[in-house]
Amino acid sequence: MSKLRFLAAGTALALLAAGTTAQAGATLDSVKQKGHVQCGVSTGIPGFSSADDKGNWTGIDVDVCRAVAAAVLGDANAVKYTPLTAKERLTALQSGEIDMLSRNTTWTATRDTSLGINFTGVNYYDGQGFLVSKNLGVKSALELNGASVCIQSGTTTELNLSDYFRAKKMEFQPVVFDTSDQTIKGFEAGRCDVLTSDQSQLYALRIKLADPNSAMVLPEVISKEPLGPVVRQGDDQWFNVVKWTLFALVNAEELGITSANVDGMRTGTDPNVKRLLGTEGDIGVGMGLTNDWAYNIVKQVGNYGEMFERNVGKGSPLGIERGLNALWTNGGLQYAPPIR
């Protein structure tokens, strides 16, 4: 498996070496021409992106891919998925193996500025936490001095962890795995006392345990982890499409447009709604799409709130509170520039 990974990295490099250079507009044109969006997702985190036994992908990150496909091609199902580990994801995007990456990837300065990629926004505000077995009797992360910590390699989590322990003058032994699946297996086998990851992932991994109630998430959140979709640098048109797809999802929730009422709203009189749904103005055409781009998104995928509840919120096994991910009007951080 890891040999395959190595091979994959090598192939990506070969693509980087032999591929043609990126040109503005090239990605949108190529997506329209091939008729699907090639979307990089995680190898399996329930609620974010995981495949069922029939190979159908679901999750909040998957829904972003589907929203982009709906906006560009009018069909939310016109997506092909590439499951990627944390280590492979950025190379896959840089080399053009995928059109966009929607895989709980933290927006950081280094990644945004020196790797030839652009973050298009935030579809989930997260923070790093700790999962421990209940029978350890630990109630706070400050009691973790000397613990073994299971962790996924090549993540910002790995860096935050060592920063946190150094700042608190505590020691730890890192046990580093390749995929989140192996990480939770190592935790379950007792190789480590603690599993650390973004809090959302901890809830997702916890339900993979044989007995989810045997483990608990500690209250401490030790970092900011703004997660969002990523595109290649140097293609502004495609960057705009993915960015505004994200904004359309949030604006739709703010305006009260859902997949159920979108047809009725379309014939209404609210100018904000009419601009978003394309019955007034030429915003879609200006982006290189059709004017019903946002209508297609909401009709086929729903608004941001629907997406959240369905995949990670109350309507899902994860049961995560909206918290920071509530709309700005409800005290959260989700805020989108206006459509006008």
Next chain:
Amino acid sequence: MAADPREDDLPSKPPVWNDPRIRALVFQIVIVVAVSAFGYYLFDNTLTNLQKRGITTGFGFLDSQASFGIIQTLVEYSETSTYGRTFIVGLLNTLLVSGLGIALATLLGFVIGIARLSSNWLIAKLAAAYVELFRNIPLLLQIFFWYFAVLRALPSPRQSYDLGGAVFLNLRGLYLPRPLFEPGFGYVFAALVAAIAGSMFIARWARRRQEATGQQFHTIYTSIGLILGLPLLAFLATGAPLAWELPELRGFNFQGGIPVIPELSALLVALSIYTAAFIAEIVRAGILAVSQGQTEAAHALGLRPGLTLRLVIIPQAMRVIIPPLTSQYLNLTKNSSLATAIGYPDLVSVFAGTTLNQTGQAVEVIAMTMGVYLTISLVISLLMNWYNKRKTLVER
């Protein structure tokens, strides 16, 4: 007198485009130019693409701070060390597991290979079963088996298996006592060196005496006595200048002593057992390649079976064994990169994994990693070829 008849026998000189030597030369030049041009094109295109996409290049990242922890480091390393340091740490961990693996696999492979030719039916069949079982299961599955299945069977740190309060085994690893050398231990070390030198001298003297007189001498027993006894005497004479740091359960885990992490054990066991199955077959083939007449001749001279094997069969078999053995050593070293699957911090896991992802310098990191494996493989080949040359038949 007629002209030199030989001149007439020679075929007339072919035209330049039909001269095989010139044609070969031309084709070789064309190929070299084509390959270089292709290589240059790849190199140039990569650089251009990297630049166009705004990806930083160069090896400057090796001097930046790594900021992540590594569980097993043979040299000093902390989160404040550089990415260059992570390269060294990963490299040494790869060399450690490969070196130990080669030694163990060779030992096990020779034993199984010889056992397979044993006249004892049970031993021969057991050895055959071993070979067929471990040769035919993919290595990655074996690594997972040794890691996850065996790990689950071990107790938690608090319920560790305890050997005399000094050695502990639990699912976090094997904890051994660490020797602490006090002043005066240098004499013990000096005694050991002297004992080894003495044994070598005795061995030479014994061989000369046997060649001259035919009388044998118990070199092995004398050497063991010397190598064990002399340092022991020095140790007692200097007042036992050695203390042990015992592993101790503090908090979540054992602290102190020498910890052997389960990732290392699992990888080492899997690699050794897997490769040993192949080495066993190579050894069997090598022994079968030695003519049966050699055995019969040795027996006719009155040599016992053990001596026949050691003095007659194995030395001749080695010539057949060494070249394929080299390939197995190379395979084992390269297969050690499967470490990432269970989190052993080898070069691929630490450097081509974490460091690559934290810095995003894919081209540089992968190039360095490939360079390392290439270098290790070439060094192993070189050493084994040198050894092979020494073992070839010397004709007088």
